[in-house]
Amino acid sequence: MPALSPNKRILMVEDTASVAALYKSYLNPLDVDVTIVGKGQDALTFFEQEGDQLALIILDLRLPDMSGIDVLAKVRAVAPDLPVIIMTAHGSIDAAVDAMRHGANDFLIKPCEADQLRVTVNKSLKPKSSHQSKTSKPESEYHGFIGSSLPMQAVYRVIESAAPSKATVFITGESGTGKEVCAEAIHAASTRSNKPIVALNCAAIPKDLIESELFGHVKGAFTGAxxxxxxxxxxxxxxxxxxxxxxxxDMDLQSKLLRFIQTGSFQKVGSSHVKNVDVRFVCATNQDPWLQVQQGKFREDLYYRLHVIPLELPPLSARGDDVLAIANALLAVFSAEEGKDFCRFSDEVADLLLRYDWPGNVRQLQNVIRNIVVLHNGEEVSKEMLPSPVNRVSGAEIASPQHNAGSEVTTSAFSPNHLVTRESSDSTPSSLSKADIEPLWKIEKRAIEAAIDVCNGNIPQAAGLLEVSPSTLYRKLQAWQKTAANE
Known part of the structure; x- marks a missing residue:
C-alpha cells in the first residue's frame, strides 16, 4: 500500500491504552502523526487547541466520561468537513447507522486487522475534489444491492473497508436478506475480482459428501468416485x-476447515498429497454464531478464526423506501422476462408494500413480484393483483390513530380497537370514566418508545426487552412516523 504524505495528524480517542498502542503501530506504514487520548473531554480540549492541524479523528464510541457520539456532535459543530472514523467493540449496523446520522465518515468494529484499519484511514485521508463533493449522491445500487437507506449505506461502507483485505468477513442476517449477494459484492470490490468466487452451501450438501465438495476427491476414494x-x-x-x-x-469437518484456514493446505478425500491454495474466506449464517458455539454446535476456535469482520445485513422491514426501489427493479426485470407490460405500482400498492412486515425479506418480495407478473396483465399493479398476505391490512395500520378514530368503540377483547385503561392495575372499572380509557396502540407506542429510550436508541436491544422481533419495532415506528407526517 502506498504511503501517504508525512505530517498528516490523526487524533485517536481510545480509553484502552494497549489497544490504542496496537492500532497506532498498525498506522506506522502510513507515515502519520498519531496523538492518543483516553477521554472524551481530553479529545475536545485537544481539538480546541490543535483542531485546525488535524487531518482525521479516530473515535471510540464508548468512553469513560461521555459517549463518542457526543464528542462527534461537538466536533461537527465546528469542523463539518473533518473526517471522523468511529470505532467500537460494542458496535453493529445500528451503531454505525447512528454514527453516520451524526456525521461520521466511516466506522470500524473492533477488533480490526491492520490492513482493514489502514485501508479505512487511507480512504478517509484522500482529498476529495470539489466536483466529487457536489455531485456525490447516496448509492442506490452497489455491486448487486439496490437501496440507499442508512442501514444499507453502513453495509456498503463495511464492504468497501473490508474488500481490499484478506481478512475473513462473517455475514449474518435473517433468511432472504441477501447474504450471497453480499459475499459477491465483497469479492467484486476486492483485488481478487478477476479470479473466481466459489460458493458452497453447507446446509444443502449431505454430511457424507460435504468434505468431497469442499476439498475434492481422487478416483476410487469412495463408492461412486x-x-x-x-x-x-x-x-x-x-x-x-x-x-x-x-x-x-459437521463438527468433524469443522476441525479440518480450521486447519485449512490456518495453513492454506488440504488433502483431497482418499489422497495423501497435500495441496496449497490462496483463498479469501467469506462465510454466512442466518443463526447467531456465538449461540451455536455456546450450544456446542460450532467450534469456538473456528468461530474466532472466522469472526474477524462481522457484517450484519438489516431486515427488509428496516430499510424504508428501499422496498419500493427493489420492487420497481424486480418489476422491470420480471416483466421483460415474461413479455409483460408492467411498469409501475398504484399508490395504494406502493403504500401496502411499504407497510408490510416482509418476514421473508428480499426473497419474499421477489416471489411476490414474480407472482404478480406471471398471473396478471397490464401496465399498473393494482391492489387486487397482490397475493396474500401482502394485500391484508397490517398491524401498524390497525394501530394508527386514523383507523381508531374512524371505528366504533367496542368492548370486545377481540376487536382491533380494544381499549385499555390509563390508570394503574389497581384501578377498578367502577372508578373509571370514558376520559380514563385509552386505545391500546397508544400504550404500545409509549412502551416501545420507553424501551428504545432506555436502550439509548438500540432497536434490536429494545426488541429483546419487549420480546418481539426488531423488524416489528421498525415497522411500527415507520407507520407512526408516516402518520405524524400526514397530520
Missing part, C-alpha cells in the same frame, strides 16, 4: 471461497 474431482477450495484458488450456512457444517 469414478474420476478425480476438484473441490471448492481448489476451484477458488486466487479468489474467494464463500461458505454459506457455515453453522450447519
Amino acid at each position: 469414478a474420476a478425480e474431482r476438484e473441490g471448492a477450495a481448489e476451484m477458488a484458488h486466487g479468489g474467494t471461497l464463500f461458505l454459506d450456512e457455515i453453522c450447519e457444517m
